[in-house]
Amino acid sequence: MRILYHHWLSPFARKVRLVLGEKRLDVTETLQADWDRSDQFLALNPAGEVPVLIEPNGLVLCDSQTICEYLEETYTEVPLLPRSVPERAETRRLVAWFDRKFQQEVTHPLVSEKLMKRMLGGDPPDSRWVRVGRTNIHTHLAYITWLTERRKWLAGGAMTLADITAAAHLSLIDYIGDVPWDDHPFAKDWYVRIKSRPCFRPLLKEVIPGVLPPKHYADLDF
Structure with a gap:
C-alpha cells in the first residue's frame, strides 16, 4: 500500500x-x-x-x-519532465520559482495569516502581511501571462511539473479567494486548462474544516 x-x-x-x-x-x-x-x-x-x-x-x-x-x-508512463535537456532545465527552474519565490512572496504570507492562524485559534490576520501577498501575486500572474503568451504551457509545448507546481500554490490561494483572475485573463485561461484535469478533482472537492471556498473554486469554467 x-x-x-x-x-x-x-x-x-x-x-x-x-x-x-x-x-x-x-x-x-x-x-x-x-x-x-x-x-x-x-x-x-x-x-x-x-x-x-x-x-x-x-x-x-x-x-x-x-x-x-x-x-x-x-513511473515513466506519464512523463512530467520533458525529454530535451534545455526544457528539463527550464521546468526545474520554474518549479524552483514557485516553490521558493512564490511561496515566500505569496503563499506563506496569505496562508499563514488567513488560514493557519484561523485553524490554530491564534491572533487575527496581520493586514500588513495580507497586503504583501495580495500585492506580490500580481507580479507572478503577470509572469505566467508572459510565459503562456509565448508557450502552450509554462515550460514549453507540453504540461510539466512546472505547471503542476504553480497550480498547487495557486489552488491554495484560490481557496481563500485571493487570486485576482479578472486582472490576468491569460493566467486564468492557463489555470482553467490544468484545473480541468482529472488529477485536480480530489482537491476541488475538498473542504478545509471551518473555511468554505468561494463558489468559483470548484467551477471548472469559473
Missing part, C-alpha cells in the same frame, strides 16, 4: 498529490499537521514536514521535489 502524509495547507503536499493523480498511482492519504510532530511522524521525517510518501516496498521519501523526481524516474 502506498501512503502519503499530507495537509490541506501545504502547497508542497498538493503538488505531490497532483503528480500522483496525473500518473494514476493509487495512494492512501493520511492527514498530518506540521505543528503536530508526533514521535511516529518524526521517525519518518525528522524535519517534521509534509509531504512524506511511503512506497509499497516500504521506502520512505520526504521533500516534495525529491518525491516528484523519484516518481518521475520510477
Whole structure:
C-alpha cells in the first residue's frame, strides 16, 4: 500500500498529490499537521514536514521535489519532465520559482495569516502581511501571462511539473479567494486548462474544516 502524509495547507503536499493523480498511482492519504510532530511522524521525517510518501516496498521519501523526481524516474508512463535537456532545465527552474519565490512572496504570507492562524485559534490576520501577498501575486500572474503568451504551457509545448507546481500554490490561494483572475485573463485561461484535469478533482472537492471556498473554486469554467 502506498501512503502519503499530507495537509490541506501545504502547497508542497498538493503538488505531490497532483503528480500522483496525473500518473494514476493509487495512494492512501493520511492527514498530518506540521505543528503536530508526533514521535511516529518524526521517525519518518525528522524535519517534521509534509509531504512524506511511503512506497509499497516500504521506502520512505520526504521533500516534495525529491518525491516528484523519484516518481518521475520510477513511473515513466506519464512523463512530467520533458525529454530535451534545455526544457528539463527550464521546468526545474520554474518549479524552483514557485516553490521558493512564490511561496515566500505569496503563499506563506496569505496562508499563514488567513488560514493557519484561523485553524490554530491564534491572533487575527496581520493586514500588513495580507497586503504583501495580495500585492506580490500580481507580479507572478503577470509572469505566467508572459510565459503562456509565448508557450502552450509554462515550460514549453507540453504540461510539466512546472505547471503542476504553480497550480498547487495557486489552488491554495484560490481557496481563500485571493487570486485576482479578472486582472490576468491569460493566467486564468492557463489555470482553467490544468484545473480541468482529472488529477485536480480530489482537491476541488475538498473542504478545509471551518473555511468554505468561494463558489468559483470548484467551477471548472469559473
